[in-house]
Amino acid sequence: MDRPRGQGEDLVDEYPENVQGDPDFNVGGVDRPLPDALQLEQLVSYIEATYDPDSPQYLALLPDRITHAAMLMLGSAVDHTMPGVAYTGEVASRSCPLGELYGDDAATWVIALWDGPDSAMEHWFRPEAAAVAQLSGATVLVSDRPDDAVAFAREQGAETVAVWAFSTGSERLPRDVDAVALTFPTKVADLGVPTFLQVGTKDELGAKIFDAHEYHSTHYIQTPAEARRRVRDLAEFFRNLGPSRPR
Numbered sequence: 001m002d003r004p005r006g007q008g009e010d011l012v013d014e015y016p017e018n019v020q021g022d023p024d025f026n027v028g029g030v031d032r033p034l035p036d037a038l039q040l041e042q043l044v045s046y047i048e049a050t051y052d053p054d055s056p057q058y059l060a061l062l063p064d065r066i067t068h069a070a071m072l073m074l075g076s077a078v079d080h081t082m083p084g085v086a087y088t089g090e091v092a093s094r095s096c097p098l099g100e101l102y103g104d105d106a107a108t109w110v111i112a113l114w115d116g117p118d119s120a121m122e123h124w125f126r127p128e129a130a131a132v133a134q135l136s137g138a139t140v141l142v143s144d145r146p147d148d149a150v151a152f153a154r155e156q157g158a159e160t161v162a163v164w165a166f167s168t169g170s171e172r173l174p175r176d177v178d179a180v181a182l183t184f185p186t187k188v189a190d191l192g193v194p195t196f197l198q199v200g201t202k203d204e205l206g207a208k209i210f211d212a213h214e215y216h217s218t219h220y221i222q223t224p225a226e227a228r229r230r231v232r233d234l235a236e237f238f239r240n241l242g243p244s245r246p247r
Contacts, residue, residue, distance in 0.1 A: 034074070036216040037201070039074055040217065040218075040226070042074065043221060044202075044218060046072065046073050050069070051065060056119070057119060059117055059120035062124065063127070066221065067081065067082055067224055070223055079224070082127075082224050083128055083224075083231035084130065084131055087131035088131050089134075091133050092104055093130060096141070098141065098143045098148055099142045099144070100129075100142045101141050102132075102140040102141075102142070103139045105156065106139045107159040108137075108138040108139070108238060108241055109140075109153035109156070109161050110129075110132065110140045110162045110164050111153065111161065111163045111174070112140055113143070113164070113169035113173075115167065115168040116167065125142065125166065126142055129164075132164070132231060134235075135231065135232060136239040138162075138239070139153075140164075141153065146163065147175075147176075149174070150163075150176055160178045160242070161176075162177060162181065163180055164182075167183070167185065167205070168186050170187050170189075171186060173191065179194045180194070181196040181198075181237055182197050183230070184200055184205070186205060187207060188209060194241070197211075199213070199215070200215055201214060201215065201216050202216070202217065202218045203219045204218060215229065
């Protein structure tokens, strides 16, 4: 007796996986648009089969590897530029005692928190912070001293100070901020201010959150198109922030 078809099997028949090593594998992807969920599945399968996640440089090299894997698995005619490359052509950058600053001095400052390897901060998180600065018009400060960074921003004349934290950076939020954005957070604290939450559909490490903006992503892997959408959404949130609460 034939077993009942499982949920999603019709979709798999319609969009069969492009699996490396399969006789029907196509370098450069397949000539049809795949749903976002299957694009992520193919990207993850290639990266997990090819790269060691325990390598010290795994996260630092991941943006370039995602672009390479996407060109192989999803089609070379599609834009596979990651946001840290796509949106950073015109942004100013400079160093200060508390970290790296991106963008010109603006009324809105964003304190960006990364809690991970320094190499990944340099090659992944800082480029995304620069992209957020360019798209939002805010000044973005990447710092590992959040409370001091908030005070510094206010000393520089910031009218609104927001914090953006990725992953476990969400566990180190400063209290005296006017808005919060959390990308794939492991913890969510209610600070009583406007809050923008981003979660991944296949995030195995992040907190389970309802009423959040959802992206086809694991904790670290998403297609370049989805990564660009995630950064554009962040930038829109910061761009639309009004004046800070009275002090």
